[in-house]
Amino acid sequence: MLTERQQLILGAIINDYIRSAEPVGSRSISKRGDVGFSPATIRNEMADLEELGFLEQPHTSAGRIPSIQGYRYYVDHLMKHDSVTDNELKTMRSFFASRMIEMEQVVQHAAMIISNLTNYTSIVLGPDSVNQALKHFQLVPLGGDKAVAIVVTDTGHVENRTVTIPADLDMSDMEKAVRFLNERLSGVPLLRLKSRLFSEAGEEMGRYAEQIEGLLGILEQALRPEQDGRLFVSGTTNILTQPEFKDVDKVKTLFDLLDETPTMLKLFSSMPEGIQVRIGTENDHEAIASCSLITATYALDGHSLGTIGILGPTRMDYGKVISLLGALSSNMHLMIGRGGQR
Amino acid sequence: MLTERQQLILGAIINDYIRSAEPVGSRSISKRGDVGFSPATIRNEMADLEELGFLEQPHTSAGRIPSIQGYRYYVDHLMKHDSVTDNELKTMRSFFASRMIEMEQVVQHAAMIISNLTNYTSIVLGPDSVNQALKHFQLVPLGGDKAVAIVVTDTGHVENRTVTIPADLDMSDMEKAVRFLNERLSGVPLLRLKSRLFSEAGEEMGRYAEQIEGLLGILEQALRPEQDGRLFVSGTTNILTQPEFKDVDKVKTLFDLLDETPTMLKLFSSMPEGIQVRIGTENDHEAIASCSLITATYALDGHSLGTIGILGPTRMDYGKVISLLGALSSNMHLMIGRGGQR
DNA sequence: GTTAGCACTCATCAAGGTGGAGTGCTAACG
DNA sequence: CGTTAGCACTCCACCTTGATGAGTGCTAAC
Numbered sequence: 001m002l003t004e005r006q007q008l009i010l011g012a013i014i015n016d017y018i019r020s021a022e023p024v025g026s027r028s029i030s031k032r033g034d035v036g037f038s039p040a041t042i043r044n045e046m047a048d049l050e051e052l053g054f055l056e057q058p059h060t061s062a063g064r065i066p067s068i069q070g071y072r073y074y075v076d077h078l079m080k081h082d083s084v085t086d087n088e089l090k091t092m093r094s095f096f097a098s099r100m101i102e103m104e105q106v107v108q109h110a111a112m113i114i115s116n117l118t119n120y121t122s123i124v125l126g127p128d129s130v131n132q133a134l135k136h137f138q139l140v141p142l143g144g145d146k147a148v149a150i151v152v153t154d155t156g157h158v159e160n161r162t163v164t165i166p167a168d169l170d171m172s173d174m175e176k177a178v179r180f181l182n183e184r185l186s187g188v189p190l191l192r193l194k195s196r197l198f199s200e201a202g203e204e205m206g207r208y209a210e211q212i213e214g215l216l217g218i219l220e221q222a223l224r225p226e227q228d229g230r231l232f233v234s235g236t237t238n239i240l241t242q243p244e245f246k247d248v249d250k251v252k253t254l255f256d257l258l259d260e261t262p263t264m265l266k267l268f269s270s271m272p273e274g275i276q277v278r279i280g281t282e283n284d285h286e287a288i289a290s291c292s293l294i295t296a297t298y299a300l301d302g303h304s305l306g307t308i309g310i311l312g313p314t315r316m317d318y319g320k321v322i323s324l325l326g327a328l329s330s331n332m333h334l335m336i337g338r339g340g341q342r
Numbered sequence: 343m344l345t346e347r348q349q350l351i352l353g354a355i356i357n358d359y360i361r362s363a364e365p366v367g368s369r370s371i372s373k374r375g376d377v378g379f380s381p382a383t384i385r386n387e388m389a390d391l392e393e394l395g396f397l398e399q400p401h402t403s404a405g406r407i408p409s410i411q412g413y414r415y416y417v418d419h420l421m422k423h424d425s426v427t428d429n430e431l432k433t434m435r436s437f438f439a440s441r442m443i444e445m446e447q448v449v450q451h452a453a454m455i456i457s458n459l460t461n462y463t464s465i466v467l468g469p470d471s472v473n474q475a476l477k478h479f480q481l482v483p484l485g486g487d488k489a490v491a492i493v494v495t496d497t498g499h500v501e502n503r504t505v506t507i508p509a510d511l512d513m514s515d516m517e518k519a520v521r522f523l524n525e526r527l528s529g530v531p532l533l534r535l536k537s538r539l540f541s542e543a544g545e546e547m548g549r550y551a552e553q554i555e556g557l558l559g560i561l562e563q564a565l566r567p568e569q570d571g572r573l574f575v576s577g578t579t580n581i582l583t584q585p586e587f588k589d590v591d592k593v594k595t596l597f598d599l600l601d602e603t604p605t606m607l608k609l610f611s612s613m614p615e616g617i618q619v620r621i622g623t624e625n626d627h628e629a630i631a632s633c634s635l636i637t638a639t640y641a642l643d644g645h646s647l648g649t650i651g652i653l654g655p656t657r658m659d660y661g662k663v664i665s666l667l668g669a670l671s672s673n674m675h676l677m678i679g680r681g682g683q684r
Numbered sequence: 685g686t687t688a689g690c691a692c693t694c695a696t697c698a699a700g701g702t703g704g705a706g707t708g709c710t711a712a713c714g
Numbered sequence: 715c716g717t718t719a720g721c722a723c724t725c726c727a728c729c730t731t732g733a734t735g736a737g738t739g740c741t742a743a744c
Contacts, residue, residue: 023736023737026737027736027737037686037687038686038688039687039737040686040687040739041687043737043738043739044686046738047738058695059693060692060693060739061692061693061737061738061739062694062736062737063737063738135482136482138478142477142498146498148494148498148500150480150492150494150500150502152482152490154484156484156490156504158492158502160492160502236597237594240590240593240594240597245590246590247590248588248589248590251590252579252582252583255578255579255582256579259579365705365706367705367706367707368706368707369706379717379718380717380718380719381718382717382719383717383718385706385708386708386717389707399707400726401725402706402707402723402725403707403708403724404705404706404726405705405706
């Protein structure tokens with residue numbers, strides 16, 4: 001357990017470092033006023049804090065920088081949650097004033113704004129459509145054996161996929177099958193669609209067996225999970241203003257990771273609900289070992305729809321980001337209640 | 343007019359520079375074998391070429407580098423169009439072997455491959471849907487005054503937009519209007535849709551005036567040109583391997599430009615048909631004043647659908663990129679004839 | 685327990701020196 | 715007369731050196 005004074009000093013060091021990106025010396029802490037001790041005393045404490053693993057020294061006779069453990073302690077115990085500034089609030093308001101219709105647009109736009117307010121990069125994992133309910137299904141033949149399958153969900157989300165239609169299927173029969181689907185299975189979560197189609201179609205199975213079979217195959221294609229399209233990265237260039245990214249090699253490894261959709265999907269979908277802070281190597285991807293990732297899940301009607309994440313250097317303004325994400329989620333709730341769909 | 347020998351030397355210098363990214367000296371040209379003159383002679387010619395504006399000297403006693411005018415002359419007269427290598431062909435083939443369905447997917451995927459083969463960045467401007475023909479229109483009500491409008495074009499492209507429905511419109515009447523649209527206006531280019539709706543609906547105007555009016559408003563919303571969504575950038579990180587981008591500031595200005603969708607749209611849609619080469623300041627955007635942009639338009643059934651562009655440093659392997667774009671467009675033609683839609 | 689003082693370490697920066705790559709010029713060569 | 719060898723010159727890139735200063739750890743005094 002840290003003493004009161006150690007906490008004070010650790011907090012002061014991390015705050016300083018977040019601002020300056022440079023190792024913090026004992027003298028500068030002493031001069032700041034809020035820690036009323038001489039540099040020598042502070043040095044002693046710093047040595048202790050280093051031994052305990054909260055601080056690191058890039059080299060002898062440089063100041064100290066926080067270790068990952070240090071950041072962790074800061075986030076869990078010391079950090080004061082910034083109140084959102086007037087300016088930030090104004091930006092948020094003007095954003096919510098502009099009429100936003102689709103949930104996804106709201107979230108993406110919000111992510112962009114946070115990215116600009118913080119100069120970090122934001123990443124949005126869009127809603128996973130398999131949990132949404134079917135609103136409408138449509139099959140538009142294109143000629144040949146191709147058709148466009150369109151799925152509209154209850155949240156207004158539209159998925160479309162070009163599918164191949166088995167040659168032995170009659171199109172007008174298919175239309176009946178599609179009508180059946182729309183009449184009987186509207187409101188069913190996409191995930192359950194196939195199994196429900198089986199059970200619902202039970203009685204008519206004999207007559208329409210072939211069409212149902214064909215429809216199943218098409219659904220299979222249409223609901224095939226979309227790899228891209230759920231992931232939106234914005235403000236990638238913002239992070240280039242951070243001094244830790246003045247080295248192009250680092251930038252490249254980071255951007256390469258961001259481009260690797262499957263990895264990012266895995267990373268994001270594994271995030272628990274609520275606001276999460278992952279510091280440095282707590283993310284087990286080498287490319288972001290010197291970054292921190294703060295994520296928040298967003299939800300509609302109680303069940304979570306997606307994740308929004310802010311990626312920055314470990315020397316991140318945790319307080320600001322967390323309070324902005326908080327402000328967003330509370331405002332978003334308002335927003336969606338007011339004018340969104342549903 | 344340049345003499346034979348001057349052309350030879352200029353070509354050799356540019357080829358060398360493209361490979362090495364470093365100023366080229368007279369000795370290294372002389373040693374290459376294909377120019378059988380002594381360094382002194384070459385130096386004299388280089389001095390002349392510099393006076394003529396084809397070469398530049400970063401500073402006294404450095405080698406020469408090509409000027410923009412030099413690159414231009416190279417592209418127009420000297421460059422030998424690389425034959426595509428076996429390896430590249432193999433990559434292309436395996437790409438075309440995997441069944442691609444949608445035109446846009448083909449082009450995007452192709453752009454990515456070229457980007458990887460060349461280590462430059464590729465940009466695709468997708469087809470402008472207003473020139474495509476209507477295949478199917480659908481309106482899915484979401485509850486409240488919202489609905490999803492879906493437009494399918496003859497190329498299999500799907501656009502969807504959430505629209506607001508005027509409160510005074512009856513939904514079942516609207517359905518009739520939509521059916522009318524699908525029956526009578528299928529095959530009409532989206533651009534003409536509104537005017538054709540007027541003329542076609544002429545006779546029934548009296549009875550259905552209100553619905554047609556409402557439909558017009560909805561079409562207005564649904565066809566509102568999409569800002570994003572037409573532009574795809576891939577291989578952004580590839581360009582980071584180029585030595586000219588080892589400075590983060592340059593990277594930032596470039597990436598900022600790439601993120602600025604409207605500017606990029608303007609830049610790309612102003613490109614004439616065929617293969618175009620814009621060198622350095624020939625693009626009038628400061629951010630890419632030290633870059634070259636090679637674009638090719640792609641077409642289906644004669645009318646052009648979009649543009650694919652490769653962005654790299656002025657010291658670009660022009661021959662390779664141009665031949666790859668060529669190979670792509672010829673192969674793409676095959677591809678689309680074979681298995682694509684239409 | 686706290687603080688002043690001091691020797692020590694080490695990154696950073698500017699100044700000076702060196703090597704090498706490359707040039708331009710001149711004179712000689714075929 | 716075009717081509718080439720030779721040479722002095724330029725200038726960048728690199729290294730070394732020394733000075734500066736920020737910061738530490740330790741010790742002794744308060």
